[in-house]
Amino acid sequence: ISTDKVDAEVPSPAAGTLVKIHAAEGDTVAVGALLAEITPDGSGSTNGESGSTNGDSATAPPPPTAQDTPESPARDAAPAVSAASAAPVSGESPPTSEEELLAGAATEAEGAAAATAPTGDTIDIVTPTGGESVTEGTILAWSVKVGDAVKEGDTVVEISTDKVDMELPAPASGTITEILAPEGETVTVGQVIARMTAGAEARQPAPPADEAPKSGATSRSREGEGRGGEAEVAAPAGDGGHVSPIARRVAAQTGVDLSAITGSARGGRITKADVLAAAGNGAPAAAATAAPAETGRAAPAKPAPSPAGAQLIKGSAAALARYMDQSRSIPTATSFRTLTVSELEQRRAQLKDSGHRVSFTHLIAYAVAVAATEDLPVMAHHFEEIDDKPHRVDDGAVNLGLAVDVEKKDGTRTLMVPVIPDAGRRTFPEFVTAYNDLVEKARTNTLTADDLQGGNLTLTNPGGIGTVASVPRLMVGQGTIVATGAIGYPPGLGRIGKAIGAEKVMTMTSTYDHRLIQGAESGRFLQRIEAYLHGEDGFYERVFADLGVELPALAGPPTAPAQAATAAPPAPAPAPTAPPDEELLQAVQAATSLLKAHRTHGHLAAKLDPLGREPEGDPALDPEPLGLTPELMSKIPSHILRMYVEGDTLLDALPHLRETYCGPIAYEIEHISSHRQRLWLREAIESGAFREPLGAEEKKALLKRLTEVDALERFMHKAYLGQKQFSIEGLDMTVPMLDELIQLSATQGAREVVLGMAHRGRLNVLAHNLGRAYDTIFAEFEGASTLEPITTIPQGGTGDVKYHHGAQGSYQLPSGESIIVRLESNPSHLEYVHPVAEGATRAAQTTRQGPHAHRDTNAAIPIIIHGDAAFPGQGVVAETLNLQALDGYTVGGTIHLIQNNQVGFTTDPDDARSTTWASDLAKGYDVPIIHVNSDDVAACVSAVRLAFAFRQEFGHDVLIDLIGYRRFGHNEADEPAYTQPEMYQVIRHHPSVRERFAKELITAGVVSEQESTEMT
The missing domain is CATH 3.40.50.970 (Thiamin diphosphate (ThDP)-binding fold, Pyr/PP domains)
Structure with missing residues (x-):
């Protein structure tokens, strides 16, 4: 069996003989549906004789033949196994959608009574399962009372679990004899909650032909139900008489008027699907045609013809289509970032050489989990409406979903997304083990429902098939999905990248729920992932230490390989080279000292005092004592000094260097112990990246x-002199x-x-940076007779020092x-x-x-x-x-x-x-x-x-x-x-x-x- 989560092989529940198959290949079946019947060895036969010793079990029907099809009278006449002996057995994954859970509960109840119970037998109505981990439910409302006649499939009770609200159908036609669990009571799975007596014909009497239905009432007629019967009566709700409790709650939440809805279920009952269809939030309910007044019957609807080439989407493909439709409700945006992967490649190779099977995706996924856990947990927040109000949900952990491409047995492909709970707090070995286990289970179709639950941030890797960048769909219940592209040389360098020493790159995207997450947060998230993959903040130290491997040094950046020399005749011996120009070498050394002096002591010569006091300066900033003449400085290329100011030579660059370090803004950075911080600051300062002219x-x-700052000060000086x-x-x-x-x-x-801050300028900051009203400030200067303007201010007080207030x-x-x-x-x-x-x-x-x-x-x-x-x-x-x-x-x-x-x-x-x-x-x-x-x-x-x-x-x-x-x-x-x-x-x-x-x-x-x- 193929589900939307796994392909499952259903084992035989007992040794015996297969006597009947109820579902043909290609059929879509609900969880709990009866698939086939087996006569156990030694307890029955295929000749129609009962193998029961107590007479309660019915005879197993023979296998279907051309004359004994599911539509033939023979099937209707054949007795079925009892509820006790025909419990369905399924090996498929528990349902994960509400529709699947509801269908499973309904068919389980129907299957529990098999096809048709003998007339007069007592049938137990039990609490159905609602999927794995569902152990109990609450009785919401009974749709029947003792003595009511019901037909097979009629809703008898509404049950709510922590997974889904269910409408439990009658397992057979008959009469309700006992209700054992009152409304509001908590019941366990399998508990008997009611009993009924089976009856071949259990219908309510139809109204006289000349009596029109009452206005606003829903017809309860069940005539015409079943095989070959006429279409059911579908009546408007009117005052909401025949409405399921679930539908009524959904209508209240969505603001839908029940009186305007025509029910599509048996007897015109309004279901949740009808309400959602009316609200425009779900698939349209089956349209019910209004019955002619004189007959009370609806004309049978004709199915719409399928276009040529149309093929029904079923099973996991249908579920995937449904999830994709749901994803359209999420307003998303996407951030892109292209990063070099040289260090990632080297570190992965080092781990491989040490005997550890670690992939690129292992390291990337771990960096994603750590970045979201330690730096930007907002990326795992997800949106939920609770009581019609938007809420931000923080699960307290990054539960990382891994999108795994799986080939099914029929050759089709599907996508599985198992989840690593709390991925960012695991050690790297724990993370890799969990990752590998889930991927293996996905590819062997052994994932459980628990493996697929709770994801709030997903990683997908379309780069594995060569995709450079991707903007994947974000599923409901998630905050972010990260996609990684293929690792390779930048466009246009594929053939020559290695030859010229180019670095390989990878593009990452972060698609996020824009209701909760802002673009700056997404950009920062990708920045932190890049930083980790580049080895910052001890990322690889952590990985290697967790694996018990010493962190080796990195090789240098990629360089162009040396070109092989072509065969040539031996060259003549080179002529003796001239000795280097010692004066120029000294000049280069002096230039290095001059550059260092500006970076270290330039602030001493900076024009920083607005009152015009001359700075002290420093002799090391003068090129003349260093022997640097204009002629020599013109011979020194500025790039060999690793400076970033304008100018091709030291002579050209020196004025820009002085303006940079000795102007109205000056810097002290050379005391910093971090080499990377010093390099970053030097380039940022000397390149002028942050000194762009103002528009x-x-x-x-x-x-x-x-002007506003000055005006407030001048007013207060005049109005409150002294x-x-x-x-x-x-x-x-x-x-x-x-x-x-x-x-x-x-x-x-x-x-x-x-x-x-302290006192200086505090009132101006309060007024202009925090928006405190002028009148509340002036009231304190004027000794206001009422404290209200002051005490109503957040952090305000009644003290006499107005510039202390927060x-x-x-x-x-x-x-x-x-x-x-x-x-x-x-x-x-x-x-x-x-x-x-x-x-x-x-x-x-x-x-x-x-x-x-x-x-x-x-x-x-x-x-x-x-x-x-x-x-x-x-x-x-x-x-x-x-x-x-x-x-x-x-x-x-x-x-x-x-x-x-x-x-x-x-x-x-x-x-x-x-x-x-x-x-x-x-x-x-x-x-x-x-x-x-x-x-x-x-x-x-x-x-x-x-x-x-x-x-x-x-x-x-x-x-x-x-x-x-x-x-x-x-x-x-x-x-x-x-x-x-x-x-x-x-x-x-x-x-x-x-x-x-x-x-x-x-x-x-x-x-x-x-x-x-x-x-x-």
């Missing part, structure tokens, strides 16, 4: 934002930089941004969507908020719906804003930085922003710290540092973009040192000129960043002077 619309938006507000002026770019970080976080799938707001993104921004409460000058914000972030990143906690480091992004004096001065900063790479505390990288106003309360930096920069503490924790001049708007945006990209690439902390000034004193009640007279003489005449930027845009023609003025 005109971006510049206008930034000017508008700076009150403390810890103005942001001089560090105005804090707000636009936070805007950029919040928007970048949203593009990566973040649901929340968690902020921790808040939570909804930040509106340019796309029209929004993201939560949460600012933690914090005392004014303290860095204690640092670990609080980190803990809040980790909590927001962690889901605990299943037995295990799952963490998605992109779900929430932490941003900590520090003071320049507090960062090196308060020990809690160092203590918290120490947690950033620890498994128990990491949040996937924090973005730190130092608001450096170059003075701590009244103390100059030289008297406050022992280091050059306020940020130097972070060097001890391998944190890259980006210094930026707060008056350079474009540089500030570039710093944010580079910092965020580093965080996403490496999951590591990164720090931006925003160097500005403080236009007023520590607070608005202080006079700073007493302690920093020279600095404040400069500040008094220094234009704000808004004024400077507006002038720049007017000069460039981006905005007019009138437009700039109107913004204010």
